[in-house]
Amino acid sequence: MAQLLPRERTEIAPGAFHVPDWLSPDQQRELIAACRDWATGPVPMRNTRMPNGSHMSVQTVCLGWHWMPYRYSKTADDVGGGTVAEFPSWLAGLGRDAVTAAYGERDDSYEPDAALINFYDSTAKMGMHQDREEKSLAPVVSLSIGDSCLFRFGNTETRNKPWTDVRLESGDLFVFGGASRLAYHGVMKTYPGTAEPSLELNGRLNITLRVTGL
């Protein structure tokens, strides 16, 4: 979105940083192309089935480890049983750059081994949840591309207030680690049609990188 003043890097909660406009337009285009490729398999992108039989409105495909409620696996046991695609080393490098940008300190030991690629159409959302299937407390890196969204970042105790609402726009980075690693968070809604038209993406992509510790 065009604006006069740059949006600034902000600590939303202890250890949780929003870094606006972190990805260049070219990087965003490259990641969209990569996501289109990942969405074709070996495991298809799907609306994850929850234990109560409902389906998430977000569509997800994974790299490195397949996430399903509520565990990781090397095979997509809830989507045909295929073997999850490899986690590319260039994506781990991007994750290290992201952690460095968020915390202002180089961390070459950061080695994400799982990615969730989430696609939000105009009505998709994600309820408040913790990312807690990982055995590691290393930070989670989150990249947003396409339509903007209303991201809610809460506290580690409950899915209720206090929380901070953040508008995540295309190219934004959000990293949560340290005291906020297990904070509840969710996507309340997207803002359809806000993606830069030249991206040719109708919806919102989110890529989260995690260290599973598995």
Ligand SMILES: O=C(O)CCC(=O)C(=O)O
């Ligand atoms: O789409 C987002 O910004 C958040 C995604 C998320 O929280 C998750 O995949 O666990």
Ligand SMILES: [Fe+2]
């Ligand atoms: Fe999450």
